[in-house]
Amino acid sequence: MSKRITLFFYCVTALSLFFVMNAQGDLAIWANNGEDKVLQDELRATLSPAAVVNSAWDGTKVKVFGAKNEITAFALILEAGGAAAGNIGVSFTALTGPGGATIASKAVSGDGVFDWTGRNIELFYVRYLQIRNLSRYYYRYNQDERHIPERMQRPWSGEGVALPGTIWEDRPGADKYFPEILVPLELVAGNVFNIAQDRNQAIWVDIYIPKTATAGLYTGSVAVSQNGAVIRQIPVELKVYDFSLPDVPRLKTLANLSGSNINKRYNNGAAVVDRHFQFFHRHKIDLVYAAGASANEPSAEWLPRLNGALFSIANQYDGPGRDQGLNVFSIGTYGAWGFVDPWTESSLQAYADGWVNWFTSHSPQTEYFLYVSDEPSNDRLVRTEQFAGWIKNGSGPGRNLLTLSTLGVAKAPFAPSVSIPSCHPSMRVTAPVWAAFHEAYRSDPANPAKNTRLQYYNGMRPQTGSFATEDDGTALRALAWIQYKFRIDHWFYWNVNFWTDDQFGGGDTNVFRNATTTGYGGTKDPLYGYINGTTANNGDGVLIYPGTDRIYPAESYNVNGPIGGVRLKAWRRGIQDGDYLALAAQVDAGVVDQLVQETVQKALFEVEYNNPNEPTWGAKGPLGWSNNPDLWEAARAELADIIETGNVNRVHISGAVTYDGSGVAGALLDGLPGNPVTNASGQYNVSVAMGWSGTVIPAKPGYSFAPGRRDYVNVTAEQTAQNYAAGVTPYAISGTITYNGSGLAGAVLTGLPGNPVTDASGQYTALVHSGWSGTARPILAGYTFTPATRSYAVNQTANQTVQDFAASASSSPESGSSGTGGGGGGGG
Template sequence: MVKTRSKQNFEGCFMRVKRIISILCFVLLNGICVAQKGVDVKDLIYCVQVDALEKVFKEQLHFVESTDTAAIAKGETVSFQWVFRSTFPVTNLKIEAGDLANGDIRIPAGLEAFVGYVQATSDCHTCGNNNLPIKKIYDPISRLFPDPLLDIEAINVPALSNQPLWISYNVPRNAEAGIYSGEITISGEIAGKSFRLKKQITTKVYDVSLPEQTLWITNWYFPEYMSKMNRDQTVEPFSDRYWELLKILAHAMRDHGQNVYIIRSRPEFLLTNDALPEIIQTKIEGSQYTFDFTNFDKTVEFLMREGGLKRIEGSHLGSKMKGWGSDIGITVPGVGLRPLVNDTVRNYLSQFIPALYTHLRTKGWDKMYIQHIADEPSEVQSYIDVENFIRSLAPDMKVIEATIMGAKVANSVQVHVPIIWYYEKEADFYKAQRSAGNEVWYYISCDDPQGKYANRFYERELIQTRLLHWFNYRYNITGYLHWGFNYWQNVSGTPALYIDSNQGLPAGDICIVYPDYNKVYSSIRLEAQRDGIADYELLRLLEKKDPETAAQLASSIIRNYERYNTNIASFRETRLKLLAALSE
């Protein structure tokens, strides 16, 4: 008899719960007996180092210890992770990271954090192509997924609950090569008794310097949700408080490889009905428009200074008129969405586009500016018509688009951004586009890609997020786009437990950082993305020296679009080979 999937899931969950309850009862009874004998509280603690690419779940009972020497290039970040668990509740658990030392050379810790959890109310196959086989998903009973990195002073840990601890070091580009060692102190209290644990760490810094970043990275950010960093109090656009909080967001993006920023020039936008700051202020008298670029300039200059902005991503001029498959319309300030044939639209564009491009040239930003027309267009001719009209007004303006239309818009887009599986379908076309001098990036978004394609959802292996940029190298894709850096509309809770309650999108899609008062917390996924960007740059560096070895290493991990090696030990071995080849 063949069991249905729902019955299999029910029986599997029942057996897991039964096993966990049995083990917990055994451990608790033994813990009480041990405590009554007055033994050292350290005997009640389990603390083991695991690879930083492992996801640690609350219910997990077994861990593979990983104490190997970490391998790193100059300019990279090296991270370490431990699992802490106690038979009895622990209060005031703290971690203190000593310097990494090599003789008199010392590298201080860049991040000391507790890995927090997010409760997901949806899963990664709630929409879209959910009939496709999935490479691997995690499905914890609790629906609690490890992700936020809480750099807070202390935390309380319930009995028999796993608490991951995270330490990172930013190795300077001018550091000396060699072996660096350090010590981590873990302290807290159990039943009023203090304890202190010492853990040793070692890393080898290779005589290789991480090059300056060439990979283009954009994660769309949402300043309207900075209220979540302000105790849910409204943040007045362009006020001192606005810039103060945007600086925190910008630093988080910059420090994790973002160098392209979407600048939403008008109050209307495709993703939200919330009030947005009017970055380019528009006024009309009769049929004549005037445009004030003051806030636009302030934003760009601010993100250059604080966010490492290298390219400006102009926000969408319009969107689909009536949903998927419908014509593209243009949003006119004060009027709304209208088709290109509308005289008001043509009048607006005929004044806005030349004014914008003239201003960009005046500021010296025209070569770094790329313009969206409409997100994920699905009706070809109306899109081509809009692009042709814009091209007639600003012939040198580059158009960027997240699109699945590929060759159908070959002459209308200069920065193509397909979903990875559409890239696979039209690989020859995109190769020809690169040869013609156009750019090819890729994006992951919402329910795409599904199946065995890599993504950053909570339920996927953490290593998939890192490998996203091995795909960039393997297929000569020079950019990456994701729509959700901090789309916190449906994120609630506190650092103790965040809740992702967005029912329309897969869990983990809407954000990759988490809000608190006056700060944002990074995540294990964002750290993995940054490390993947570094891998990309090291592979490019090796390509200049030994292209054959670089190609072999990349293809040993990324075999094709749906077959890629997520074994962590194998990945670490490949990284060692990469660093060794570069340092020869």
């Protein structure tokens, strides 16, 4: 297996950023794949256009890819760095591909946002939530700052030890607004929005690629408008691969839906439950909940969910898993089936027989289990083992009914009859014990008689990614890869709509305004913000938001279905990656296993827990996976190439780009698979399929390269030292200084390279290099100037002409320069 592509993202071209001119200021527009969480006060493109280049944005257009029957996504970021922008609209309705093939969407309103037929493109307005505390439950043993999400780490040194004296406010994400809630753009009043000065606004875009789509390149554009007039068209390219993701996902996931919270927020809760099932089906996740049992078979409303009728065109559903029923069914989630009832051995065995008979006859493709108990205390642990043992020792078909209890590694030995001792990743046991637990309970396709399953629930760093709102955007993608790596049969999330904190005293939460969903309130801790012990957590138990909110009507969008979030989309991305991994493994499982190991180097029991005398059991070291979305996209691109071509024999093309002996970071190697860029040392290393041919052209604004290209034909051996020498391309800053309409000679432009002097016509020119920034100030005795200065942004990447100044006679001959010093420049 070849090494991973070091970086997979496109470099900026000469016009590396859109500056959208409008009456209220400049909008800087760029995009990413949604996993780089851009905080609302960030103005990255405004400050440094080249810094925002990534796998989904090459500096001039959005570039994404996907398979058929896949939902791919990107986030469009609009920055109002110069002034507030009002009445902004965004429209994107169609992509056109080979032979005129289209991927398009119809217009809808209101509850129509839950009609997915003929709506392959969806746009969402992003709402932001302020992070006022660290979610300590998800990283409670944080002796190493590297185990905390990158934006929430205090400055540290050595082995992740926080620098002395650092506090909550030293965490970069402290009290900042994180992107999370995704409101269908059709539900935003007038389909327009405002952007405050020095703030950004993101628009999330989902694109479903139908199974019937023609493979190839699709193009279209996102229209940005103001006051109803289009002010910019942002090009979009979508590469569709010639294979389809399966309707039944390789990674089985399930999440609990709280019926009581649905009923509290909606006017007719029962009527909207199916919309929630459809919504999660679109994300390849199965919902479970406490209700649903009638005697010993599912109640009537479950039948269309199990047989797939709910997920049909007739019920306004299209997308992944169309006509496919639920993959997993939980009987009596959280023990609601009757754990406290006075069962006898014979009555419980008859109950189990009934369930097995029903599923065998009506839904044999569904995996199902009895949720015996949840995190049982010692007395309930005894009862849990008794019930599971009765079922296991029955003489009828019910003996094959799987039983589940959230026991984990530590308690599983005390209830050996439980088939699925669901495990939380915080288990602090030695690696051999944990690994043995995996082998004991993981299903074995070669041994159907092994009637056990390996299931995990929730998440915790550094063992896995977490569900916290402030976690890195790749956290839940990593969690899915961990599920694949360790061959975990199911992953369960404890709740998706915990809108009322009835466990930790928070009460009814305004989830549109408060990120903290468990343990809200408390006093401010100098290190962790507003916490309430370890119970104050952001986004805990909340992956969706109520479309109708009777408790907080001012937040209500008055639709009968759920509103999603960024974290849910990230989990979906990882689940779809699982399908890529499974398809590529059919070509060569060994190659895929190596790629997985390179991507997720350590997780779960691979994290070193070997000292029970320390709170962390001695866990130290960097996280076992990258939080760079472009590396994850590089892996997906490599998997797509393996699936489509069937070629797993790969070689490397590697080298460096240097200028004056030093590495040049961010140089694009256009033409190599994934269009990689050089790393901080100017190096690149790319794997290509054996026999690959192509042309590679290096590029970076402000630079020329020698050689200007490299041609490859039928590459069959390692290609090392494929180096390029860079030269700097100068850019001009030029203009005229006038006095009473005529050119003014002899004025010095201080601050520009060489301090140029205006000629007899009042004109000046200065040459700067890529990356230059500075402030130009004209000086001439007896004159003041308007503007007094002109400032130029970092990463100057184009000529700046008409950088003019108007001179006025100074009342004080002694001033001899720019006088008052007032006035901002309009340059750059």
